[in-house]
Amino acid sequence: MANFLVIQTDFGLQDGAVSAMYGVAYQVEPSLVINDLTHEIEPYNIHDASYRLWQTASYWPAGTVFVSVVDPGVGSTRRSVVAELADGQYIITPDNGTLTYLAKYVGIKAVRQIDQATQRLAGSSASHTFHGRDVYVYNGARLACGKVDFAELGPELPVAELVTFPLEAPQQTETTIRGTIDITDVRFGSLWTNIPADFFKKWAVAYGESLSVSIYYQGVVRYHDQVIFGRSFAQVPAESAVLYINSLLNVGLGINLGSFATTYQIGTGNDWTIELTRSPK
Structure with missing residues (x-):
């Protein structure tokens, strides 16, 4: 793995949410190189989150892990997934359309569903509203530093089953x-x-x-x-x-x-x- 972890959210920086995610990642592996894509996505704007990942991901080395948390369905039945891109980067995100632009313009090689009950930060099972900290960045850090393999994060899903939104062709x-x-x-x-x-x-x-x-x-x-x-x-x-x-x-x-x-x-x-x-x- 590249040991790079890149985080995107709609959390902003006015409270401790992003810092808590950093803390979880560094507890997994203190030597991780963590960067921010942005934390200024408009709240709940899945479209913009999807676009910003496409704008950025291909410029990072193969093996880089992106965690994107724009998650209006947190705590619902929506799936949590990790996708391997055609260029070798990984995206951990809710399966809510965030992968649309990457699927269209970069290509997704494989997808696995993360088991939110077992693949999560120890002691966090009673919390259902901060999967960015408890599920996504925790598993992103483990994947980025090689403490878990892509295949170990969950069962494989057909790429065609990912949730996407329509993109109009020029x-x-x-x-x-x-x-x-x-x-x-x-x-x-x-x-x-x-x-x-x-x-x-x-x-x-x-x-x-x-x-x-x-x-x-x-x-x-x-x-x-x-x-x-x-x-x-x-x-x-x-x-x-x-x-x-x-x-x-x-x-x-x-x-x-x-x-x-x-x-x-x-x-x-x-x-x-x-x-x-x-x-x-």
């Missing part, structure tokens, strides 16, 4: 591209779409070219304007909109020295769609 014609607003670049308010850079290559869109951009919420227009395609934000004046290729090689939409999401009150998910059009050549 579409392209000679004059129109349609996609979804998958996530925001939280700190700076840029919109990250599911439209691949290859769509712009197919169109041979040149830097400096303007495209017509429309954004819809449940089919109702929330934004419409002509926007320049730039290499970076510096290609346009301050407070101007720009289309660009983001770090995941998808089309992004932002404002130079401003927040597109805040300025135009744009959200994320399948309800938020984007349409790009160009004049026929």
Whole structure:
């Protein structure tokens, strides 16, 4: 194993929950290297948790263990699972849709169901509301340091039985591209779409070219304007909109020295769609 443990939650850092998870992991193995993916996922937002794992996991070495706890169903009959990715990383999480983006864009090699009654922190069996501490990070630490094997964590499940949510595929014609607003670049308010850079290559869109951009919420227009395609934000004046290729090689939409999401009150998910059009050549 890589001895790396990466943790994601919707807990925030205003109380001791995350620190308690760190403590459990270090009790399992003090030499673990623990990193935070984020603890600022919007509460209960499984979609964003799924996206952030996809954004991050493949950049870590094979054997890295991720623990993701965005768990509105804690204490219910939802399953706890550990998934082995095609690239060799592991994800421990509730089976509630968190693995959707990884299943779609990275590939899941195998899945096992964790026995929450037996594979848990000693003395925690009377607690049913903090599986992040008692089940997920405990087993994540054991897996990351090699004190337990993937196969020992529970029986194998068919990958096809994982809970997932629908992802809309981007579409392209000679004059129109349609996609979804998958996530925001939280700190700076840029919109990250599911439209691949290859769509712009197919169109041979040149830097400096303007495209017509429309954004819809449940089919109702929330934004419409002509926007320049730039290499970076510096290609346009301050407070101007720009289309660009983001770090995941998808089309992004932002404002130079401003927040597109805040300025135009744009959200994320399948309800938020984007349409790009160009004049026929």
